[in-house]
Amino acid sequence: MINKQLFSNWIINFFLTLLLCTSGLLGFSQKNEGKSGSGNTGYILLKPKYDGHSVLRNPLNGWVMYAPRNADDTYWDIEYFVPALGKKVKVIDYASACYVRTSWSSLNPSDGVYAWDDPNSKIGKLLKGAQTRGLPIALRIVVDGRDQGQNTPKFVFDLGAKYYLENENHPDRQTPYPQDAVFRKYYTKFITALAKEFNDPEKTSFIDAYGLGKWGEAHYVVYEDPKMATPESTEKIKEETLEWVTSLYANTFTKVPLVINYHRLVGHPESWGAVNPNSERLLDKAIDKGYSLRQDAFGMTGYYQNWEKDFAKKWNFKRPIIMEGGWIIAPGKHRYWTDPSGKYREGHDEDVRKGEFDLSAEAHVNMMDFRAGGETESWFKSFDLVQRFITEGGYRVYPDQINLPQDIKSGKIAQIAHRWQNMGWGYLPNNIPQWNYKYKVAFALLDANGNVKKIFVDRQSEPSAWLKGTAASYKLNAKVDLPAGIYSWAVAIVDTTKENKPAIQLALDGDLTAQGWTKLSALQVK
Numbered sequence: 436m437i438n439k440q441l442f443s444n445w446i447i448n449f450f451l452t453l454l455l456c457t458s459g460l461l462g463f464s465q466k467n468e469g470k471s472g473s474g475n476t477g478y479i480l481l482k483p484k485y486d487g488h489s490v491l492r493n494p495l496n497g498w499v500m501y502a503p504r505n506a507d508d509t510y511w512d513i514e515y516f517v518p519a520l521g522k523k524v525k526v527i528d529y530a531s532a533c534y535v536r537t538s539w540s541s542l543n544p545s546d547g548v549y550a551w552d553d554p555n556s557k558i559g560k561l562l563k564g565a566q567t568r569g570l571p572i573a574l575r576i577v578v579d580g581r582d583q584g585q586n587t588p589k590f591v592f593d594l595g596a597k598y599y600l601e602n603e604n605h606p607d608r609q610t611p612y613p614q615d616a617v618f619r620k621y622y623t624k625f626i627t628a629l630a631k632e633f634n635d636p637e638k639t640s641f642i643d644a645y646g647l648g649k650w651g652e653a654h655y656v657v658y659e660d661p662k663m664a665t666p667e668s669t670e671k672i673k674e675e676t677l678e679w680v681t682s683l684y685a686n687t688f689t690k691v692p693l694v695i696n697y698h699r700l701v702g703h704p705e706s707w708g709a710v711n712p713n714s715e716r717l718l719d720k721a722i723d724k725g726y727s728l729r730q731d732a733f734g735m736t737g738y739y740q741n742w743e744k745d746f747a748k749k750w751n752f753k754r755p756i757i758m759e760g761g762w763i764i765a766p767g768k769h770r771y772w773t774d775p776s777g778k779y780r781e782g783h784d785e786d787v788r789k790g791e792f793d794l795s796a797e798a799h800v801n802m803m804d805f806r807a808g809g810e811t812e813s814w815f816k817s818f819d820l821v822q823r824f825i826t827e828g829g830y831r832v833y834p835d836q837i838n839l840p841q842d843i844k845s846g847k848i849a850q851i852a853h854r855w856q857n858m859g860w861g862y863l864p865n866n867i868p869q870w871n872y873k874y875k876v877a878f879a880l881l882d883a884n885g886n887v888k889k890i891f892v893d894r895q896s897e898p899s900a901w902l903k904g905t906a907a908s909y910k911l912n913a914k915v916d917l918p919a920g921i922y923s924w925a926v927a928i929v930d931t932t933k934e935n936k937p938a939i940q941l942a943l944d945g946d947l948t949a950q951g952w953t954k955l956s957a958l959q960v961k
Contacts, residue, residue: 478850479956481837484944487826487858490529491940492570495641495692495727495755495864496829497531498821499573501806504537507557508564515811519818526805529821532640533565534573534804536651538586542576543625546590551632566638574633575643577651578622580608587611591621599657610657613647613676623683630687636869641757643729644684644693645721647676652731653696655706664704670713673702677717685724692869694729694757695721697746710742718746725868727754733798734791735761736776747798752902755801755864760791765809784813792820801829801861831859832901832928833942834876839924842959843915849958851878851891851911853926857901858942865899874898874939877929878913880922880958885948887925888917890935898928898939917960925952 491497502510511533514523527533541558542550550556551563565572580586581601587609592598596617598609611618633639648656658664658672684693695701697718699710722728728750732738738761747756762771764784772781779786795803803824805811814821838852853876857863865874876896880889891913901907925948927937937951946954 477841478838479841481839481955483834483837483953483955485833485835485856485858486942486944487831488822489942490825491831491942492531493830493863493940494531494571494636494938495757496801496859496861497803498529498824499532499534499640499757499802499804500526500530500570501534501536501804501811502561502565503807504535504541504558506561506807508560508567510561511564511568511570513811515815517815517818524815526811526815527568527570529825530570530805531802532573533570534575534640535561535565536575536577536643538583539576539578539622539625539646540585540588542629543588545588546621549628549632571636571638571640572633573640573643574629575651576626576629576646578613578646579610579649579651579655579657581610581649581657582608583650584608587618588621591618594621596621599660612658613656613680614658614672619679626683627687634688634690636690639691641692641694641727642684642688643695644688644726645677645680645695647680647702649706652698654698654700654703656702656704658704661704669704674713674717677702677721681721681724681726685726688869690869692727692755692864692867693725694727697728697730697743699742707738715746722750722754727757727864727867729757729759730798731759732761733758733794733800734774734787736774736790736794739794744797751799752862752899754867755861756798757802758791758795758798758800759804760787760806760810762787763810764813784809785817788814788817788820792824795824795828796860799860799862801864803828827858827860829859829861830857830863830898830901831942832857832863832898832939834926835906837926837955839878839956840958841956842961844961845919846914846916849891849913849915851893851913852908853878853893853911854906854908855896855898855901856906857903860903862902863898863939865897872897872899873930873932874928875931876909877927877935877937878911879925879927879952880915880917881925881948881952881954882920882922885923885950887950887952888922889915890929892929892931892935915958915960919960922958922960924955924958926955927952 511527514525516523550559553559578587585607596611597615598611645653648654699714701714703711763769771779771787834853835856836854840849865872875892877892879887882888893911896909928939929935930938943953
């Protein structure tokens with residue numbers, strides 16, 4: 436008769452050996468590290484296999500797909516032929532967020548009425564269309580009407596908001612004075628309602644949170660009739676307005692990243708010129724409230740100059756940077772070949788794409804843009820740059836070494852050593868106030884069905900400190916108080932505000948569970 440205890444031990448050892456062998460097949464090199472104390476009889480050093488190619492859809496990272504304000508929700512399914520691949524691809528398959536630059540009037544056509552509440556509105560369908568396709572949206576709300584028409588709702592002017600009319604031949608192109616009390620009352624009401632709907636990182640990637648000036652780009656802002664303005668009054672109103680609008684967004688959007696254009700004339704009634712002496716100080720005040728950075732003229736070397744480069748360098752790895760290209764290559768739009776760099780040939784939009792890419796690398800940006808129309812199509816004609824940003828840009832993190840026990844007595848301490856690398860030129864901005872260091876490395880023990888039985892969060896791990904070329908090492912003591920049996924170790928970067936659910940896609944070629952844990956090796960609990 437077979438001894439039941441011997442048979443049971445044989446079964447456990449068989450499956451333990453099988454799991455250990457399987458870990459080698461899942462892209463891990465391994466080395467037995469011998470014995471350790473604390474009731475553990477053997478450790479294994481794993482060297483997970485790096486994935487440098489796959490698209491990782493991570494927050495504040497990767498390509499941003501733009502949609503025009505008049506698009507419908509099918510726009511998100513647009514495809515382009517990629518010569519390098521010999522086939523058509525969906526743009527959205529390469530994107531991490533969907534960006535909509537739209538008007539206040541389109542989202543709030545009348546007092547208390549909001550487009551996102553109307554399932555039949557075009558802009559509402561566009562916003563929800565991105566969500567149903569699994570991507571968060573990003574928003575910029577434009578109020579200036581000088582060259583786009585009625586961007587501020589008509590009811591705001593009907594209720595008495597003061598405004599500037601640049602051209603009497605276009606009476607609908609009213610631009611509200613942002614210091615006006617009526618404007619502020621209804622804009623505050625609107626932003627508060629917007630935040631109630633979109634202050635949710637599951638829905639929203641970021642908010643482009645200034646919105647004043649032409650195209651909402653934070654320059655060429657009008658506060659009073661230019662014929663009446665004085666330098667002293669302009670500087671005073673400009674600073675007070677920036678304080679008001681940035682505080683409004685910062686107080687309402689507490690969970691979603693906010694960005695502002697780091698323009699040399701931020702908030703000023705001009706679009707271009709010498710650097711305003713107050714610009715850096717005003718931008719720093721917004722950043723102190725939790726703002727991150729974007730710039731809308733990458734590739735335009737006549738506009739993106741040394742001041743812009745130095746400002747980006749000052750904030751590198753302290754705040755993430757989002758880029759937007761400046762030149763429009765469509766026929767009849769911009770004469771990009773006149774760029775002062777001399778690098779762009781007429782009829783060669785690939786030169787512009789390369790110029791934008793190079794400046795983005797220099798600025799260590801986290802996100803790049805697939806703007807609407809010909810701009811996006813030209814990126815996919817230069818697909819090598821699309822793939823290079825996926826591989827080289829933003830943040831791309833993974834553990835290159837993990838030391839784990841293979842067996843342990845129940846109730847004893849597992850001593851986990853782990854080392855992390857960031858292969859991207861940007862950084863994982865865990866330090867921004869809206870995230871407040873919520874992302875942490877965690878290890879889990881899974882049962883035979885892949886169910887999580889125990890999670891160990893390493894509170895000392897700090898992903899925002901992981902920069903390219905510098906490894907970050909940690910040690911974690913984890914008490915394994917589980918019943919005897921065979922389990923699988925797994926790793927993830929979790930959101931500690933969401934019950935420690937995996938939240939950041941790792942650059943690993945491994946076995947991923949449906950919940951987002953990457954399986955590592957087996958553990959026998961005795």
